[in-house]
Amino acid sequence: MSADVVKAKRKTDIGPPNYTKFLPPIIKENYGKWKYHEVPQPGVLVHTSHSGAKLYSVRAATPRLLSIETLRLFASIADEFTGGFLRFTSRNNVEFLATDEGKVAPLIARLKKEGYPVGGIGPSITNIVHTQGWVHCHSAASDASGVVKALMDELYPRFENMDLPGKTRIAFACCLNMCGAVHCSDIAVLAVHRKPPKINHATLGKTCEIPSTVAACPTGAIRPATVDGKQSVEVIEEQCMFCGNCFTVCPSMTMADPENDGISIWVGGKVSNARHEPMFSKLAIPYLPNNPPRWPEVTAAVKNIVDVYAKNARKFERIGEWIERIGWPKFFKLTGIEFTKYHLDDFTHAGESFKRSAQLRHSSEG
Amino acid sequence: MSADVVKAKRKTDIGPPNYTKFLPPIIKENYGKWKYHEVPQPGVLVHTSHSGAKLYSVRAATPRLLSIETLRLFASIADEFTGGFLRFTSRNNVEFLATDEGKVAPLIARLKKEGYPVGGIGPSITNIVHTQGWVHCHSAASDASGVVKALMDELYPRFENMDLPGKTRIAFACCLNMCGAVHCSDIAVLAVHRKPPKINHATLGKTCEIPSTVAACPTGAIRPATVDGKQSVEVIEEQCMFCGNCFTVCPSMTMADPENDGISIWVGGKVSNARHEPMFSKLAIPYLPNNPPRWPEVTAAVKNIVDVYAKNARKFERIGEWIERIGWPKFFKLTGIEFTKYHLDDFTHAGESFKRSAQLRHSSEG
Amino acid sequence: MTDKKYPTPLLDDLEKGPWPSFVKEIKKSAKSPMVQDLLGLLERSYEEKIGHWKHGGLVGVQGYGGGVIGRYSDLPAEFPDVSEFHTIRVNQPSGWFYTSDALRTLCDIWDRHGSGLTNMHGSTGDIVFLGTKTTELEPIFSELTAAGFDLGGSGSDMRTPSCCNGMARCEWACYDTMAFCNDVTQTYQDELHRPAFPYKFKIKASGCPNDCVASIARSDMSVIGTWRDDIQIDPAAVKEYALAGKLDIGKDVAGRCPTKVIDWDGTTLAIDNSNCVKCMHCINVMPKALSPGKDRGATILIGAKAPIVQGALLASVLVPFIKLEQPYEDVKELIAAMWDLWAEHGKNRERIGEFIQRIGLGNFLEQIGLDPAPEMVIQPRTNPYIFYNL
Amino acid sequence: MTDKKYPTPLLDDLEKGPWPSFVKEIKKSAKSPMVQDLLGLLERSYEEKIGHWKHGGLVGVQGYGGGVIGRYSDLPAEFPDVSEFHTIRVNQPSGWFYTSDALRTLCDIWDRHGSGLTNMHGSTGDIVFLGTKTTELEPIFSELTAAGFDLGGSGSDMRTPSCCNGMARCEWACYDTMAFCNDVTQTYQDELHRPAFPYKFKIKASGCPNDCVASIARSDMSVIGTWRDDIQIDPAAVKEYALAGKLDIGKDVAGRCPTKVIDWDGTTLAIDNSNCVKCMHCINVMPKALSPGKDRGATILIGAKAPIVQGALLASVLVPFIKLEQPYEDVKELIAAMWDLWAEHGKNRERIGEFIQRIGLGNFLEQIGLDPAPEMVIQPRTNPYIFYNL
Numbered sequence A, B: 001m002s003a004d005v006v007k008a009k010r011k012t013d014i015g016p017p018n019y020t021k022f023l024p025p026i027i028k029e030n031y032g033k034w035k036y037h038e039v040p041q042p043g044v045l046v047h048t049s050h051s052g053a054k055l056y057s058v059r060a061a062t063p064r065l066l067s068i069e070t071l072r073l074f075a076s077i078a079d080e081f082t083g084g085f086l087r088f089t090s091r092n093n094v095e096f097l098a099t100d101e102g103k104v105a106p107l108i109a110r111l112k113k114e115g116y117p118v119g120g121i122g123p124s125i126t127n128i129v130h131t132q133g134w135v136h137c138h139s140a141a142s143d144a145s146g147v148v149k150a151l152m153d154e155l156y157p158r159f160e161n162m163d164l165p166g167k168t169r170i171a172f173a174c175c176l177n178m179c180g181a182v183h184c185s186d187i188a189v190l191a192v193h194r195k196p197p198k199i200n201h202a203t204l205g206k207t208c209e210i211p212s213t214v215a216a217c218p219t220g221a222i223r224p225a226t227v228d229g230k231q232s233v234e235v236i237e238e239q240c241m242f243c244g245n246c247f248t249v250c251p252s253m254t255m256a257d258p259e260n261d262g263i264s265i266w267v268g269g270k271v272s273n274a275r276h277e278p279m280f281s282k283l284a285i286p287y288l289p290n291n292p293p294r295w296p297e298v299t300a301a302v303k304n305i306v307d308v309y310a311k312n313a314r315k316f317e318r319i320g321e322w323i324e325r326i327g328w329p330k331f332f333k334l335t336g337i338e339f340t341k342y343h344l345d346d347f348t349h350a351g352e353s354f355k356r357s358a359q360l361r362h363s364s365e366g
Numbered sequence C, D: 001m002t003d004k005k006y007p008t009p010l011l012d013d014l015e016k017g018p019w020p021s022f023v024k025e026i027k028k029s030a031k032s033p034m035v036q037d038l039l040g041l042l043e044r045s046y047e048e049k050i051g052h053w054k055h056g057g058l059v060g061v062q063g064y065g066g067g068v069i070g071r072y073s074d075l076p077a078e079f080p081d082v083s084e085f086h087t088i089r090v091n092q093p094s095g096w097f098y099t100s101d102a103l104r105t106l107c108d109i110w111d112r113h114g115s116g117l118t119n120m121h122g123s124t125g126d127i128v129f130l131g132t133k134t135t136e137l138e139p140i141f142s143e144l145t146a147a148g149f150d151l152g153g154s155g156s157d158m159r160t161p162s163c164c165n166g167m168a169r170c171e172w173a174c175y176d177t178m179a180f181c182n183d184v185t186q187t188y189q190d191e192l193h194r195p196a197f198p199y200k201f202k203i204k205a206s207g208c209p210n211d212c213v214a215s216i217a218r219s220d221m222s223v224i225g226t227w228r229d230d231i232q233i234d235p236a237a238v239k240e241y242a243l244a245g246k247l248d249i250g251k252d253v254a255g256r257c258p259t260k261v262i263d264w265d266g267t268t269l270a271i272d273n274s275n276c277v278k279c280m281h282c283i284n285v286m287p288k289a290l291s292p293g294k295d296r297g298a299t300i301l302i303g304a305k306a307p308i309v310q311g312a313l314l315a316s317v318l319v320p321f322i323k324l325e326q327p328y329e330d331v332k333e334l335i336a337a338m339w340d341l342w343a344e345h346g347k348n349r350e351r352i353g354e355f356i357q358r359i360g361l362g363n364f365l366e367q368i369g370l371d372p373a374p375e376m377v378i379q380p381r382t383n384p385y386i387f388y389n390l
Ligand code: SRM
Pocket: A037, A045, A088, A089, A090, A091, A092, A093, A120, A121, A122, A123, A126, A127, A129, A166, A167, A169, A184, A185, A186, A269, A270, A271, A272, A273, A274, A318, D095, D163, D164, D165, D166, D169, D170, D171, D172, D210, D211, D212, D213, D214, D284, D285
């Protein structure tokens, strides 16, 4: 299609293509008629319809950041094994949708050969939901893809096997905006700033709206101020907790700091309503350094938490459910993580997190 | 002792008499050595010591507001049956401490004859903790003693018997200061104002400190203002939720209103750490009228809640535990109480009370 | 009973019924002209559905800033004998134990100088002498102290501490509540009688997690007995309960354990004590068979209060476990550190619970020199707004 | 793979290891000069531990207010080909299903006009085209629409809705998530493309309470499938699970039911459905034996969001149960009512969840014409600060 033709009939507001165009015939025929599913082996789902039809889904990992070369590869693999039908999951895996059981083994072999491991189903660690990091975002306190790659290289066996007590969802976000929605993950890896914004008074007055900059601060740390005769703002540093929201609305208040930026680890969140109601992630480790390209402190910390969980939790217990059963003091003891002042909430609803009961585990040891 | 003698040697800061002076010998001997207790009949506790000694405590109701005539009566009953030893409980009952089992029956007979019923132990309704009301307090939105008397006349069999699933603690407070600590009771009866303060601009400037009056308002509804040339305050009426804290600090802002004052009912609080952690009371009925001398709407409402609880709860379940098991929608259904906008919290931590999960009971009926 | 000065048909209705009547009590003291006028005034309230008391002024006894609540009627012309009608808070003996003689002594003093009406006891725990005139205050005080009694707290001071009867009559007391209550009351007489705090400060002591003085809901410092080792089990007594058949040990005991750490196989009861949260339930329902461990002490919780201003608070864990032995030096150091900090930085009418929330628990602990512990919270923070100190 | 313009030793390390490497992906597209410079810039970030992107300006396609995120490097002189490096959000088809042809069409367009790098998919659900110049935006848009694709949301608009694969491949879908997602996406094209709200508004649709698109945590309006009648039980299949012995039905199923309403006597499984909270656990672990009831629909929850500004929120119940049938008139009326209110009274950058907390849930319901229901709260209020309307 030539550019001229396109210009002539500019279309807008057509929305996405209708999904029905992309569904394989077996899904169209059995839409809403699935009866049950099984997981015959890691990475494979078999859905059986009330009609008896069987759909074989093979799930493979992707790094989410994909070249069109890879997408074309996926397209040709789909053509070869699944009649051209595939989908992506809500956690950035790719799924090939086969009707022929015989295609499953060769499909898996091919995916592995191409370097896309098969797994992520059932009580395993599936793909890490993540964000842009240094690849694309101005706000990032760390890279996203790099940390995720380093982590998954380490956790890889947990993706390919189903040997955890329950599903274990890990998410990464590169700043407190939390585009990776780490606030409800079994393990959340969250990049943080730890210094107040550096204000460029020369440009602030021109680039930023002062009232909305002042309003952006959750703790009211920002005040209008005149600096060197220019309209600007000042930050009461003791009141700043480095959230970066001022930077979001005002480019002249930069947060990034090579020495002090780094990573925090949160645990025990979940989203599903299964058994326990959804829960937020809770702070486990306030800070680990940014140590590219492999972030060894971060990978070790996450691996330790996963291993302690794997060893101690009961069947079907997600991390948050396990900790709730054993109690937070025990979690810190088992993982060897230090409990600090930073673990105590001090924001608006802090008091709601205080232990307001005498129901405590005590032990003569301490 | 003559007044002159007293004046001569004015004593201060001596504190209360040492409790050991008032303990019966059996207690001194078995202090800290009690082994177990039994409740052989309503209103009677038998404590057995490791030494084998047995202490018989007989608990009788009092209206808390006691004439010295009655105290002298209690003293002489104690002399007659328990060697002069007695105590009061944390819920304003009186307990006679007998060592001789044979004294128990005649003691009970005597107490009943004098009009002081025996009971309040075990899974029963014991005395209602309450406050001053119209008898003594300037803040009261209702009477205290009157409501309590009306209620207990109605609930009386539950004091004398032990036929409830669990202990049922009722408390009354005559204003939001909650001197009766109704905030953690199985059933809380709380008198409320429902109109903004009436400001006496003529006296306010003289009787009240304006900054602390302004600061007293939890919702920031009070602003300094000059009225008829006088320093005073004004109230943004839409922002007022009638708590009366302004009146506490400033006599010129009166709350009492014969038409609109009345009573609210709260349920499901508890204090003990037994089984469930301590809980606040939750709003059941936002408003019932002040209808002295018998407050029939209030007594009927409380009796209904107690009866529904008695019928539906499981053994050992306190009201709050029972409701947590069956869910609040069911509580409102079973009691026939209407759920309104007022039941939805809208103060600082309101959002923390929102149901943030899809775990719901649904029924095809509705 | 003396003749009534005023007809009180509404109040009279409350003389009926099985529950003891406060109206009868008032009438028992009606030889006092004050009480006559009280009846009249109260009947008026019942008619009009409104109270008839005004804000109290500053009244009290010499050298004390608390202990008396001034009260004035707004109808002094009609009811002159209650134009002044103050209450006096008399510090109760720990555990509310009395001898008949002690009671009579109190009655006699009050008979001479007041209405003859009392509250046994006020919600904070004091003996409340209900209604007298300013001129009587000093004489009452003198007679009280002569008899070995003293005033309780009011205003922005330490309030009268109170406690459950603990070791005196309860098999579950994990520390000596009455000794502790009496000790702090005596130690802090100055703080009790001379308001110098930002607001009131209440201490309540319960011997075990049943918390029979509701300390966790009503005191700025709540001291609740507990233990660290294993629940003591008498297997023979367990068997008796099982045989008696009144208790379904599986359902009623094991099934109601909050952490489900009781194992009952029909004959033997076993407890995973490392996960027992010392709730008391199993002990409560099987008092002959189970009892708290031997390594006993208390949990100290902080900051409970009624709703005004920012909403009610239950107390929260400050010291998960402390042995709590006389002379309580450790507790007193802690109290001193907290009072110093709060007295210096607390706002007017800010309870310590609200103060902690305002300055942050982490900062509070740092200032009073306690280490943070996971026992202090339900869970670590969920919001990422961390004040890193670099 | 083209020759590298810059050495990237740090990034190269991330080509190793079993997990698929984003560095390899970037290098696969390295025929593009943009991608060459991206590698150089990113290596610099790895060296310096700091990002090298500046705030984006307002860039976009004609007539649209969203769909493009402008991005500029702060080292334009050194890395000129990423001096502009915008992303384009392309609205994914519901459920992220593709044919190989559709994928190739997208690749071809992006090959002609951008870096060749994508995210499949962005966290909100869009196809993300990662990195292009301002001049390419209009051509890309034209080719996309010609191929039947359109842009997704960004800025203060309705964001691209997303959904789980629901009825397409899941036996538990209680309503047709993909149909619903597609319908709202199409219905609100104007709201999606022309930001006119106080802030972003996200809709996510999950077919059952497992919530496979994390809607309860990440969407302003979360629609979660559920049912009202009894869980369907196939007793024969239950027996098979019991015999297979992999599952301890008593412990793993009944024992983990949050409301403990499953009765298992070793042969028969019975459920007290009136107290089942539709959590899915029993169904999840016994998919062959149990399935959701037949009277299906959804719960609508409102107000989830990330922490900024006042703290993260999970969505809360707005409509406990709705049948959710096409053409969704009831849902659309509700959406209209909410948007009207929020658009008029919401503050700048105030998500609807924060808005509701500010004005009060009671007032919000009143304004949008819904009755309060106890299902909307964990429990009724505990504080007595009631705004009575008289
Ligand atoms: C494909 C996908 C939906 C989609 O449209 O893309 C999906 C598909 C299925 N989910 Fe899911 N879930 C998917 C994301 C999620 C998410 C969202 C997320 O992780 O961000 C959740 C909520 C996670 C949370 O709670 O934090 C989720 C919570 C569940 C659960 C509840 C697990 C629990 O015990 O809490 C089940 C039930 C189960 O596994 O027993 C479930 C079950 C299933 C089933 C078995 C449903 C079915 O019968 O087809 C599917 C395969 C499960 C598996 O992967 O083990 N799915 N599932 C998503 C795959 C993501 C991936 O690539 O790994």
